[in-house]
Amino acid sequence: MSRNFACRLSGEVASPSGAAAAALRARAAQWEMPILETADRLVWSLWGGELRLIPERDSLRIELHGPERRQIGLLQDMVSEALAEAGLGVAWDHVDVGALAPGLAVMRVASVRRLSPGFLRIRLSGPEAGRFGQGGLHFRLLLPPPGRVPVWPRIGPTGRTIWPEAADALHRPVYTVAAQQGDWLDFDIYRHPGSPTCDWAMSGIEGSDVAIMGPGGGWLPEAPQILLFGDQTALPAIRRIMQLQPLCAPESRILGAWLRVDSADLVGLASDPRITAVPDLLGALRAAPLPEAAHVWFAGHADDARQARDELTARGLGRKSVTAAAYWS
Ligand SMILES: Cc1cc2nc3c(=O)[nH]c(=O)nc-3n(C[C@H](O)[C@H](O)[C@H](O)COP(=O)(O)OP(=O)(O)OC[C@H]3O[C@@H](n4cnc5c(N)ncnc54)[C@H](O)[C@@H]3O)c2cc1C
Known part of the structure; x- marks a missing residue:
């Protein structure tokens, strides 16, 4: 179902062949994002906006919809790049040539x-x-x-x-x-x-x-119960999630946060009983009991994030119950 948005931009691809749809399907698959396809259009919701691909008699219409010009600019950049890689050009109704990049x-x-x-x-x-x-x-x-x-x-x-x-x-x-x-x-x-x-x-x-x-890069994890794990680079994100969660996601509960940081760096968190400073993040993850409705959020070195995801999957957590992000490599 398409949504109504305040801003909109259209473009046309001269060829109605399936190449444009294939290029966008490939991009969505690469980012592991779903695309909705009906008999007369393809709809991809992303970044708070929506991209619609509508075949016409001799061409293909591209419609970008979003709450603000920023989302339209981001979508225009992505579509132009994805289709250029497939050898296709888009005749946009409008391009803000020379403006600062969207966002x-x-x-x-x-x-x-x-x-x-x-x-x-x-x-x-x-x-x-x-x-x-x-x-x-x-x-x-x-x-x-x-x-x-x-x-x-x-x-x-x-x-x-x-x-x-x-x-x-x-x-x-x-x-x-x-x-x-x-x-x-x-x-x-x-x-x-x-x-x-x-x-x-x-x-x-x-x-x-x-x-x-x-x-x-995403907003707060939402689940009835949340466990957070991170190294120094993730400390600001964990602190912010813990500050925002009561205001923005009051139905979620943060059960604990395990951080591989010096305790002197736990400014603003040191007295929070949910915080544990640990020397070994993956060890802490292995030792943590995982309630059934838990979402595990993990961020740190790329190798640790990969291993965390593999281990959580092996423990039976579904894809939607795990955030494992590489913050540095
Ligand atoms: C979504 C997201 C949010 C992030 N938020 C923060 C944040 O709020 N604060 C923060 O400090 N970082 C944060 N990071 C991590 C930060 O982007 C990286 O550490 C990045 O490499 C820093 O850039 P740089 O200029 O210091 O180093 P780069 O030029 O990227 O790397 C230079 C060298 O430093 C090494 N290096 C990078 N990070 C570390 C590290 N943590 N410890 C030891 N060596 C390292 C690299 O391996 C490389 O050899 C975040 C990353 C992501 C993906």
Whole structure:
């Protein structure tokens, strides 16, 4: 069933052959997302919007629907890219050529401070901060090479985002919104050796501009009972999930959170009886009893996340009952 949205954009693919549908089906399969197909259309709901593919007599109509222009831009970028890879072009009704990439916000670095021995807290301010406090826990930080004037990604003539390359290529790590109010948001950087992000954060950045993209990466896990496991990189996400859950998902209950972090870094969580600092995350996962209606949320090194998923599957948890995310590799 198609939904009604405030924004809409159409495009046309000259050939009505099945190649466009096949390209989008392949992309959805790669991302393990369902597509709804009826006799007269294909509908794919993603990122809060909807993509509809409708065969016409001599062509194929593409309709993008979403609550805001940002979702339309994200869908336009994805469809243009997927179809270009299949050798197909889309004649869009409108392309915002030269506009900043969808979801990109240029923010001012308001402050950098040491939150705890292992973490720096960065505050960014800007008029778009509010949208990073809802709908997704994470964002992508876009860092230009040190000393270069930033070149931000912009929308190209085909509707695809053009990313700066070579000497202007951006470093694009993902971070978690630690807190958001009014025109600011905070995020916490785990300090580790060889980190371009830590080097940036320690280089006197107050007052400079930086771009972020998002929000994305999922919202709160929803289930009657939730167990959280994470290393240092997941500490900000676990702290945020625990803060938001009573407000945004009161029907869920967080049974416990096991963190592989120094206890000095548990700022704001240390007195919470549900928190356990552990030296071995996978060991803690194996030892944890799993109630029947539990959702297990796990984030950390890619190898650990893979192993966590395999072990939970072997213990009988279905796909929908497990979030196992690679936060670094
Ligand atoms: C959804 C999501 C949310 C995240 N949220 C946060 C967050 O809020 N705070 C946070 O600090 N991180 C977070 N991360 C992890 C962060 O994106 C990675 O650690 C990323 O590699 C950091 O970029 P970098 O510039 O420090 O290092 P990169 O350039 O990516 O890597 C440089 C070197 O550092 C190593 N490295 C990367 N991470 C670690 C680590 N944790 N310990 C030791 N070595 C490491 C890499 O293996 C590489 O050798 C998140 C990741 C995801 C996917």
